Amino acid sequence: xxxxxxxxxxxxxxxxxxxxxxxxxxxxxxxxxxxxxxxxxxxxxxxxxxxxxxxxxxxxxxxxxxxxxxxxxxxxxxxxxxxxxxxxxxxxxxxxxxxxxxxxxxxxxxxxxxxxxxxxxxxxxxxxxxxxxxxxxxxxxxxxxxxxxxxxxxxxxxxxxxxxxxxxxxxxxxxxxxxxxxxxxxxxxxxxxxxxxxxxxxxxxxxxxxxxxxxxxxxxxxxxxxxxxxxxxxxxxxxxxxxxxxxxxxxxxxxxxxxxxxxxxxxxxxxxxxxxxxxxxxxxxxxxxxxxxxxxxxxxxxxxxxxxxxxxxxxxxxxxxxxxxxxxxxxxxxxxxxxxxxxxxxxxxxxxxxxxxxxxxxxxxxxxxxxxxxxxxxxxxxxxxxxxxxxxxxxxxxxxxxxxxxxxxxxxxxxxxxxxxxxxxxxx
Numbered sequence: 001x002x003x004x005x006x007x008x009x010x011x012x013x014x015x016x017x018x019x020x021x022x023x024x025x026x027x028x029x030x031x032x033x034x035x036x037x038x039x040x041x042x043x044x045x046x047x048x049x050x051x052x053x054x055x056x057x058x059x060x061x062x063x064x065x066x067x068x069x070x071x072x073x074x075x076x077x078x079x080x081x082x083x084x085x086x087x088x089x090x091x092x093x094x095x096x097x098x099x100x101x102x103x104x105x106x107x108x109x110x111x112x113x114x115x116x117x118x119x120x121x122x123x124x125x126x127x128x129x130x131x132x133x134x135x136x137x138x139x140x141x142x143x144x145x146x147x148x149x150x151x152x153x154x155x156x157x158x159x160x161x162x163x164x165x166x167x168x169x170x171x172x173x174x175x176x177x178x179x180x181x182x183x184x185x186x187x188x189x190x191x192x193x194x195x196x197x198x199x200x201x202x203x204x205x206x207x208x209x210x211x212x213x214x215x216x217x218x219x220x221x222x223x224x225x226x227x228x229x230x231x232x233x234x235x236x237x238x239x240x241x242x243x244x245x246x247x248x249x250x251x252x253x254x255x256x257x258x259x260x261x262x263x264x265x266x267x268x269x270x271x272x273x274x275x276x277x278x279x280x281x282x283x284x285x286x287x288x289x290x291x292x293x294x295x296x297x298x299x300x301x302x303x304x305x306x307x308x309x310x311x312x313x314x315x316x317x318x319x320x321x322x323x324x325x326x327x328x329x330x331x332x333x334x335x336x337x338x339x340x341x342x343x344x345x346x347x348x349x350x351x352x353x354x355x356x357x358x359x360x361x362x363x364x365x366x367x368x369x370x371x372x373x374x375x376x377x378x379x380x381x382x383x384x385x386x387x388x389x390x391x392x393x394x395x396x397x398x399x400x401x402x403x404x405x406x407x408x409x410x411x412x413x414x415x416x417x418x419x420x421x422x423x424x425x426x427x428x
Contacts, residue, residue, distance in 0.1 A: 002337055003422050011423050018416040022369055025409050030370030032406040037188070037348030038397040039261050039314075046313050047259040053296045060298075066291035072283050073275075078294040082267035084304050085222060086251050087235040093269050094279060096289055100254035100266040104216060105144055106285065107250060107268065107278060111178075111214065112148050116277045117247075121212045123150075123178055132170060132180035134162035136351055136379035136390045138188040141181040141218070145381070152381035153177070161187070161194035164201045168208065175210035185233045186221040189351040189379055189392035191344020193231040203239035206248030217251045223311045224257065225346040226319040237269070246271040255297060257348065258311065265297050315346075321395040321403050325350055328407035338418045350393040351379075358417045359388045365413035371406045 003011065058066045062076050073079060074095025082093040096103050107116075112129075115121030123129045130151045133142060137157070145152050153170060156163045161184065171177055182202065184194040194202075202215055217236060240246045249271075255264035268278065301307050326343055329352070333339040342351045354362055359376035366373050374392045377385040393410075395403050 003418060004337065006422075008423075011419055015416070015419045015423060018412060018419060021412050022365065022416055025369035025412070028370065030405065030409070031372075032370055032398060032402050032409070033372045034394050034398065034403075034406055034410075035372050035374050036397070037257070037394045039257055040317060040397050040399075042317050043257075043314055043396070044260060046310065047300070050259060050296050050300055053299045054292070058292060058295065060291075060295055064291070066295045069287045071288055071291060072286070073279055074289055075291050075294045075298070077298050078265065081298065081301070081303070082253075082269065085307075086219065086237075086253060086267065086269040088237050088251070088269045091272060092237075092275060093267060094275060094282070095294060096266045096268065098254070098256060098260075098262060098264045098266065098293075100218065100220065100252040100256070100268075101140055101144075103266050103268045104141075104218065104252055105147075106282070107216075108144055108148060110278055110281045111212075114277075114281060115212070116214075116274055117212060123212070126176065128176040130174065130177045132162070132167060132177060133381045134181065134187075135381065136189055136385075136392070137181060138183055138218070139374075139378040139383075141216070142381045142383075150178075151176075154381055154386075155180075157187070157190055157192065159192050161192060161198035162202075164198055168201065168205070171205055171209045171213065177209065178212055179214040179216055180205070181216050181218065183218045183220060184236070185219060185231075186224060186344055186347025186349075188220070188347070189342075189349035189390075191342045191347050191349060191351065193233060193345075196234045199234045199236050200239045203236055203245055203249065204243050206240070206245030207243055209248070213248055215249045217249055219251055219253045220257070221347040222253050223307060224314070224348070225311065226315045226322065227345060230345045247273055250274060255301075258307070258314075259297065259300075263293060265294055318348075318396060321398075321400055322350065324400060324403050325393055325395050325407055328404070328411055332411040332415070339414055348394060348396050350395070352391045352393055353389045354391065354414055355418055355421065356387040356389050358414070358421060359385060359391050361417040361420075362391060362410070362413045365416055366410050369409045369413065371409045371413075373410070 060075050078095045079090050079093045083090045112123045131145050132155050133152045134157050135154045155166050240249050251269040254266035329341050340353045363373045363376045377383040379390050379392050
């Protein structure tokens with residue numbers, strides 16, 4: 001359907017049909033939720049073996065009593081596992097609690113308050129601090145910047161990741177830019193996987209930026225593939241070591257969408273200098289992480305090959321839900337100019353673009369008809385999408401039939417908002 005080629009009469013007739021369908025959805029009193037990338041109950045059930053896994057043995061293979069204080073950087077075995085997962089050395093890993101977001105926040109706090117290269121490097125002592133925010137991106141990254149009063153600069157995304165020509169230009173010409181947020185694999189929400197060229201250029205930023213620049217590299221979906229033979233993510237630290245920029249990259253990941261979302265294990269990978277600085281402040285923040293949880297994860301996950309087998313079970317639950325969303329979008333819009341979308345090969349999100357100026361109205365109409373969506377603009381700094389067109393779809397949590405119903409409503413809302421916009425423009 002090409003609404004730009006429709007007559008006024010055709011537009012008004014179609015609008016009447018769409019409006020009636022919308023009203024029928026409202027009468028149904030549905031309550032469907034596509035707002036956040038939460039694992040489903042069935043996914044969480046895959047890890048129920050964690051409960052009681054230790055069978056009363058709280059000692060690691062190195063003889064550490066996990067019930068006691070200490071080991072601020074985490075159990076040795078879990079550090080080795082994290083190193084294998086992220087492709088770094090064991091002494092370049094800190095293991096934390098259930099949330100990588102908390103490690104990102106604390107790292108930002110330490111860089112802001114104390115500096116990661118001594119007191120003179122503390123960001124709070126500088127007149128202005130800015131971060132680059134590839135967008136559409138992850139709203140919680142943006143919230144951390146807002147918490148610290150850090151100015152956010154939007155840079156566009158394409159199928160290879162952040163548009164690096166723009167990133168490099170900004171970093172070279174503005175010494176107040178101290179970092180960039182990245183989700184390199186199955187990026188939230190577009191689902192793109194950063195190309196080798198993008199990652200190599202990210203590794204080089206430490207050589208063209210002002211001192212203290214950091215790439216906050218949130219590798220949340222490192223093992224979240226839907227199929228075999230998915231795109232491999234090049235190891236950014238290998239490029240950093242070639243460029244002598246290892247201090248410029250901070251990697252994060254967790255098991256939040258691997259085992260239990262609320263009680264997983266998180267990892268920070270960084271240079272020895274950064275690890276030492278962060279560990280120093282962590283030792284004031286706490287006396288040690290939850291080593292019992294680390295130990296039970298080790299007893300169940302064991303190693304990377306076993307983890308990948310586990311993740312195939314997640315993929316079997318997730319892939320049909322993503323296929324349902326994509327099939328509905330294709331069915332409704334493949335030959336139209338009303339919407340475009342991404343088709344990720346893993347991760348937790350699909351990025352949908354309406355015609356400019358319509359995302360907020362689509363979200364409102366969908367909510368009115370019983371479908372909750374992430375607020376329009378949430379994928380951009382300050383919650384403002386300049387074109388008001390991006391919507392993040394998170395299909396992981398609902399049941400398959402609920403996703404189908406939600407997509408029927410969403411697609412109708414897109415059509416209704418589009419036709420109303422066109423009628424208004426035509427009428428004026």
